Amino acid sequence: xxxxxxxxxxxxxxxxxxxxxxxxxxxxxxxxxxxxxxxxxxxxxxxxxxxxxxxxxxxxxxxxxxxxxxxxxxxxxxxxxxxxxxxxxxxxxxxxxxxxxxxxxxxxxxxxxxxxxxxxxxxxxxxxxxxxxxxxxxxxxxx
Amino acid sequence: xxxxxxxxxxxxxxxxxxxxxxxxxxxxxxxxxxxxxxxxxxxxxxxxxxxxxxxxxxxxxxxxxxxxxxxxxxxxxxxxxxxxxxxxxxxxxxxxxxxxxxxxxxxxxxxxxxxxxxxxxxxxxxxxxxxxxxxxxxxxxxxxxxxxxxxxxxxxxxxxxxxxxxxxxxxxxxxxxxxxxxxxxxxxxxxxxxxxxxxxxxxxxxxxxxxxxxxxxxxxxxxxxxxxxxxxxxxxxxxxx
Numbered sequence: 418x419x420x421x422x423x424x425x426x427x428x429x430x431x432x433x434x435x436x437x438x439x440x441x442x443x444x445x446x447x448x449x450x451x452x453x454x455x456x457x458x459x460x461x462x463x464x465x466x467x468x469x470x471x472x473x474x475x476x477x478x479x480x481x482x483x484x485x486x487x488x489x490x491x492x493x494x495x496x497x498x499x500x501x502x503x504x505x506x507x508x509x510x511x512x513x514x515x516x517x518x519x520x521x522x523x524x525x526x527x528x529x530x531x532x533x534x535x536x537x538x539x540x541x542x543x544x545x546x547x548x549x550x551x552x553x554x555x556x557x558x559x560x
Numbered sequence: 561x562x563x564x565x566x567x568x569x570x571x572x573x574x575x576x577x578x579x580x581x582x583x584x585x586x587x588x589x590x591x592x593x594x595x596x597x598x599x600x601x602x603x604x605x606x607x608x609x610x611x612x613x614x615x616x617x618x619x620x621x622x623x624x625x626x627x628x629x630x631x632x633x634x635x636x637x638x639x640x641x642x643x644x645x646x647x648x649x650x651x652x653x654x655x656x657x658x659x660x661x662x663x664x665x666x667x668x669x670x671x672x673x674x675x676x677x678x679x680x681x682x683x684x685x686x687x688x689x690x691x692x693x694x695x696x697x698x699x700x701x702x703x704x705x706x707x708x709x710x711x712x713x714x715x716x717x718x719x720x721x722x723x724x725x726x727x728x729x730x731x732x733x734x735x736x737x738x739x740x741x742x743x744x745x746x747x748x749x750x751x752x753x754x755x756x757x758x759x760x761x762x763x764x765x766x767x768x769x770x771x772x773x774x775x776x777x778x779x780x781x782x783x784x785x786x787x788x789x790x791x792x793x794x795x796x797x798x799x800x801x
Contacts, residue, residue, distance in 0.1 A: 421703075431704070437701050450762070468687070468759070470646070470647055471671065471673070472671075472673040472674070472677070473673060477656065492647065493623075493649050493651075494623060494645070494647035494650070494651045495647045497651055497654075498646065498647040498651070498677075499662070500648050501650075501681060502677055505677060505681065506676070506677055518624070520624070521623070521625070521651070521655070522656075524655060524658060524659050527658070528654070528658060534590040540745075554601065
């Protein structure tokens with residue numbers, strides 16, 4: 418699969434390295450040259466320096482031939498715009514977008530984007546842990 | 561169907577309090593409309609409150625649903641997004657349209673390539689300074705060192721063209737490093753046959769033709785920075801050197 422990732426932060430770099438290890442053809446885009454240092458030394462894919470919300474930069478990254486597009490920059494709005502460019506201008510079949518703001522997550526999910534929200538997921542996971550602990554404590558108290 | 565009540569006062573929300581947002585708000589208020597302007601920057605908001613009135617300007621990110629709820633965005637007839645970032649303008653308009661059912665959304669588009677995207681995403685109207693200037697150049701307006709567009713001029717803004725001299729101190733520097741005042745909005749750079757959308761990391765070269773929207777003070781500051789002419793009547797609010 419051809420995969421284009423925008424944003425080489427912790428998540429982007431980890432994802433790129435893992436997908437590359439699986440044998441996928443990965444191109445990762447970031448505005449900051451330094452950020453590519455986060456990639457594993459054995460990363461086999463391509464790096465592209467530039468603004469991941471710029472249609473020209475995305476085209477140069479080979480987005481037209483991509484099967485998957487992933488937007489994981491630090492800005493919700495940048496991710497939203499990049500994802501919509503991939504979906505609407507380049508017709509990429511699978512587009513995944515990270516949005517921190519739960520409100521924006523809700524709105525754009527309704528508009529048909531596939532969204533991962535670390536806020537919702539993180540809060541949910543913590544609540545689940547708390548519930549688990551409470552159940553354990555109650556069970557212990559009963560014993 | 562949408563009843564056309566252009567002459568009646570409308571509730572209009574503006575996102576982004578740069579020069580464009582400010583003059584737009586001022587003009588729309590003068591026309592009798594009910595305007596609220598949102599800007600993220602506390603200092604800018606303080607300035608704008610003094611100019612436009614405390615109830616007109618609200619500090620807040622216009623991309624946040626809660627902020628838009630607080631100002632009753634659902635009652636707005638029009639939302640205009642004029643921040644310097646295309647992604648923010650897009651999201652402001654989409655949230656207004658899809659979440660608050662605002663009938664008309666207008667976005668400033670800095671990168672002309674995005675015009676098509678915005679239109680496909682149902683933004684009602686886009687305004688691209690770059691395209692406006694390009695079409696002027698294409699209709700062969702002679703190259704003066706200073707060009708003023710009438711309608712921009714009425715808003716207190718001039719359209720300026722400056723050619724970077726061959727020995728300018730700024731050639732080789734990025735736009736970000738120039739620390740241009742907020743009163744100057746770079747819109748386009750023409751380098752030979754190339755049309756460049758100015759961005760923070762764009763590197764200026766000599767003989768670049770720089771087009772900018774600027775107030776009078778902005779124009780003076782731009783001249784000082786690019787042509788190296790010392791002309792600093794403007795109170796400088798950068799930290800002491």
